[in-house]
Amino acid sequence: MIQVVTQSKENRRRTELPFTLQDLRTAIPAHCFQPSVWRSLSYFCLDIGIVAALYAIAYRLDSWLFFPFFWLAQGTMFWALFVVGHDCGHGSFSRSKWLNNAIGHLSHIPILVPYHGWRISHRTHHANTGNIDTDESWYPVTESKYNRMPFSEKLFRFYLPLLAYPLYLFRRSPNKQGSHFLPNSPLFKPSEKWDILTSSVLWMAMVGFLGYLTYQFGWVFLLKYYAVPYIIFVIWLDLVTFMHHTESDIPWYRGKDWYFLKGALSTIDRNYGWIAPIHHNIGTHVAHHIFLGIPHYHLKTATEAIKPVLGEYYRYSPEPIWRSFIRSYLSCHFVSDRGGRVYYRRPQSRRPEA
Template sequence: MQLNINPHQLEEQVFGEKELSFTLQDLKNVIPAYCFEPSIGRSLFYFFLDISIIAGLYAIAYSLDSWWFFPLFWLMQGTMFWALFVVGHDCGHSSFSKIKWLNNLIGHLCHTPILVPYHGWRISHRTHHANTGNIDTDESWYPVSESQYNAMTGIEKFLRYKLFLLAYPVYLFKRSPGKTGSHFLPSSPLFRPSEKWDAIASTVCWGLMVTFLGVLTFKFGFLFLFKYYVMPYLVFVVWLDLVTYLHHTVEEIPWYRGNDWYFLKGALSTVDRDYGFINPIHHNIGTHVAHHIFLNMPHYHLLTATEAIKPILGEYYRKSTEPIWKTLFKSAKTCYFVPNEGSPVYYERKK
């Protein structure tokens, strides 16, 4: 006899319990201790490797100066901008090294050239990790309720559900829907009073980069900027939004409200992705479940940690092996809003 069972009912049997059958310490105990120890030499290797590839691609593009080559250059260089961002991402989590000033220095060197305010992003990203899976307090890529969706204007729906792969620059200035403050102003609700000068420092660095790009445009013209910076930057933005969207916007992933949420359960509300040959290029950022559980683990140990914790996680571990384009299309078609009440809740299609 075939049973007609809503797959979300099955999900609730796994994710809807108040308590998990394992703890954070249980997971940590099965991971080799070295996975939690960043290596300055290894971290710097990835930083200099990315910088070298970026410089090499610029040299080739400038030497050829061919419109036949530029589309390939934009794709490759934008991907390397994204890879460099991931190294800065490690700095923001203090998984690049245990030296604060080194993390801040390399973080700014990674993020400023791609117009990311290092401290502003680091702090908002900290909020995201501390509240993953919590509809009320998560920082980015959280769902709207059905009533909120119905209240949105046509242009708001178009921007959120059609142009989401270009959302990141807007997010820096406006944050996510329903939240106020920018990543640049120290008066933003994002920042604690003690973080005022961090915010100012990163905003100044960002401003200097914008000024530098303005000088290049004045000296060489907008076409020069378009060829060598604007297009690679847009590819980087698409990468950033694509990866973040796909790790947190899935029909089968639960979202929680109120007391039904706590850190470990929320951290499991994500999915690992396989980006094929891109995996080592962007430093295995697709290994996302272990990253959300252990925020300060260097990216180069995430694969080892994942294999160690999978037996304990069991059904709580999720990995998609679907082609990225296919899973993107599926999420964009099915993930619009969640029910107004209840916990856990799941994305639903528009009606």
């Protein structure tokens, strides 16, 4: 339903961009829109296998010389597993709803992500990308809001952004209320009640299991084998989300100046170097935002197909991800209170707004 509505809006305003949603879809080979159950399952099984192997090696060695490597590797694999669940949430893992939900829970619950709660809020993000008023995650605050924010609000949003995700699950983002665990949250429709309860109960069961492990083996055991890899996973999740939507030359829109395709282009592809295949090519974010039904393993092909159509509207940064992060971390704080098209600014900087 969302797809039909957004295409209708896009066609009515086609003069604002030199191409339409249909132009982009036509440029992409048809097979890119078709998920393969066996190929999708192979990525899931591979990730699970690597996670299990890392645990087996770490437990057998039980060496503090090995644990730093284990933490980085396992946290990274937690993130890879999240990306598989991300495909499930978009329906691009398979055409089977029950299979998507089953693998989505198996991918997300072990890393403390409430699958349905996150799936639905992420759907809101995709339907409103680039819209200051209605986007869901990593949208900018206005200058007046920034100036009013107490330090406690700014802490995770501006100073510790790579640790913000767990808090977001319980409190969402600035100016928005609701929890990803409660069916009566403004995030959800009444018809989604049982989905939210299912994910929340499974999430609490996972927390209970971790509590049992802690009771049996102690806090050091939990820290070594779960808590530190989980923190690495959170850093990856926040880093990738932040970097795909935070750049000083990416426009944000208000009111009638926003519509789906224009907003979907307010993102940027990033260079993750050799680690990109491990992350299932999550850096190909522009094509993903335009056509969220494309499986991750077809996104590189789809990106190459639409680049000639997008032309200057396609954004890609070839620089190392950490350099990009530092620059955006220092320069992207808020946007103007006025203007239909606005850009990130930092305190004391002034940039003309449209």
